[in-house]
Structures are given as C-alpha cells and as structure tokens.
Amino acid sequence: MKEQKRIAILFGGCSPEYGVSLQSARAVIDHMDKKKYEPVPIGITHTGDWFYYTGDTEKIADDSWCREKACIPVTVSLNRGERSLLLLRGENAAFGGNAGHTGGAECGENAGCTGGVERLEIDAVFPVLHGRNGEDGTVQGLFELAGIPVAGCGVLSSALCMDKDRAHRMVREAGVRVPDSCVCSRGTDLDTICRQAEKIGYPLFVKPVKAGSSYGITKVSDESGLQRAVNLAFAYDERIIVEECISGFEVGCAILGTEKLMVGEVDEIELAEGFFDFTEKYTLKTSAIHVPARIPEETADRIKETAKIIYRALDCRHFARVDMFLTDEGEIVFNEVNTIPGFTAHSRFPNMMKAAGFSFEEIISAVLEEAL
Helix, strand or coil: CCCCEEEEEEEECCCCCHHHHHHHHHHHHHHCCCCCEEEEEEEECCCCCEEEECCCCHHHHCCCHHHCCCEEEEEECCCCCCCEEEEEECCCCCCCCCCCCCCCCCCCCCCCCCCEEEEEECCEEEECCCCCCCCCCHHHHHHHHCCCCECCCCHHHHHHHHCHHHHHHHHHHCCCECCCEEEEECCCCHHHHHHHHHHHCCCEEEEECCCCCCCCCEEECCHHHHHHHHHHHHCCCCEEEEEECCCCEEEEEEEEECCCEEECCCEEEEECCCCCCHHHHHHCCCEEEECCCCCCHHHHHHHHHHHHHHHHHCCCCCEEEEEEEECCCCCEEEEEEECCCCCCCCCHHHHHHHHCCCCHHHHHHHHHHHHC
16 A cells, blocks of 8 residues: 655644634544545644644644643754654753643654654645735745645745735736725825725725735725724735725635646625625625526636636646626626635535535545645
C-alpha cells in the first residue's frame, strides 16, 4: 500500500473568522481519506501562538482544543528541502497564554518524544484559515519560502482576491462587469466620501477593502447612514470601498483545478430582506440557498464560463468559490472570490460540488492531489 502523505491542516488564526475556521478544519480532517493522508492539525490561537494538536477533532469545533495538554508548540523550518515542522518539546518550550499549560506537553503518537526540538516532516500544508493572516497570501508566502507545497491559491492570487479594489480592477480588464465603486483611505473627510457616494447612487454598500464573511459591511439607503457605515468599515481595514448596489441576486460557482477546471453547479442566494451578512451566512434565518440555482440552463452555463474567466484572471489555482450577481436583466456582475471558502458539510462550496457529483471526501482528495 502506498505510504500516507502527511498533511498539515492549519486552523484558527488571528482573524475575526477564527470560529468559522474551527468548523471548517474539523470537517476537513474528519473527511480526509485516512488511507492516503495523515492529518497533522496545527492550531493557531487568537494571539498567534502555533501548536501541533493531537487531540479529538470535536475539541477543535467547540474551541476547547487550546486548553488541552495535547498541544505542542510548533514552528516551521525555513530550510528549503526539509519540508518539516519543528516541535518544541520539553521544559524549555514556551507555551502561549491561551494554551492553559504550565509544563511540558504530552507526546503525539506520530513522533517519539526526546525533548528539545524535534523535526516532523510533512508533504504539504492545507491552510483552512479564513480572512486576514490566512487567506491573504501571508501564510502562503511563509510555506512557499520553506519549500512546502500549499493547497489552494498562491501568494499573488490570495492577496489579489482579498483586496476587493484590485480584484475588481483585474476582472474588469478581463472583460467582466464589476460594480461602480470608489476607494477611500483612513483620514478621508466625510464630505469627500459623501460626494463619491452621490455619484454612485443610493442604496450602496460600504465595505472594508480587505475582510471576509461580510465583516464590517453595511448597506446604506441614504446619506444619513453613511457616517456609521464608514466608521464600521474602518474598524476592519485602513481602506474602505463604497460600492454600487447591484439589482438582482447573488450566485456562486465552485471551481476545482488549475489547468483543467471542474465546476460545481451554480447556487443562488434567496434573500427575504437586507443582504447576505455574517448572520445570514451561518444561520440562514431569513434566507435560503438553492443548489442548483433556479435559473435557465443557458444562464447557468454563462455563469460557469464567466466564473472560469474570473478564476484565471486572478491567477487562482486548486480551488476557489467565485461569487457574482445576476441582474434583473440577466447580466452577470462580479462580486468577489473566496480563495478559502467555508468547508463544512453545509457550506456552499462542497454543496455546489456535491450537486455536480463530487462527495466531500472526493473534494478534499482533489484539493490535496492538486497541491501534491
């Protein structure tokens, strides 16, 4: 039997989307083909401490993992060719404040405990991290420096897709319509922002340029709501984008691959009111997601082809979810690309691929094979 490939699964992280990452990582680990892959869970706390976690995955999901003794401080060897993590064992290992440790850690079953620094070789890393410091190219750059294959988009693509302004510019150059918008930096006076908003027209959206899961986003109906929306967006980033509200509804497209692309069925977000904010994304209290979307086959095919144009324009690889709007007139408008979309069994990406005939296990294997 072919030897298992050892895959480091990164979860948690210094991002408002920490909790979402925990749920995704648990699902990824549980659905990995254990005959082919050995998961090496690497948890990152809110404060940025890294640990090799050897406990149960349910403790990842309920966020009790970092209070376990099954945590070993870990860092990455930057020596290219080693492809390894460095476990910091023994009394001199420095544990982060969130770990709840007062002494040495228990040994994981994948390596013998000899004290001091121990090397744990890995074949690839799968960052199941959402938002800043995980989806923006920073982690990808770390592992590329170390010569360790990374599942998912690379440094350039991750950084571009995280930046709504630059992503829109690139996609517009590829011939796809994007919403009318303007970008303002911290310190821009409100009168200037108001003038730009008037040109775009109400209703409109105010968003952080770099944030995920709809954090910091406000739909603004008139000028009276602009100040509060601007303040909220600046709480998440140094730059904000004031963006046209597109009539119609949001559609998404899941894509697997790099050269040869496999595309899932298009999904459709049905909203009762407002927009698809963080609460709706993870509770669906007043909204619904339809897979496949309730649109003609010809329209779905156009959306899939447009998604592939966007995917390639932004240099995506391995997998990503492309989000667009379908207007009342049947026009396709780009919204954003999620380079590390949610990966729970109920998330949009796996459900779109499931509708196209791919099981969760097959999706994970396809992503890892792309990386390897």
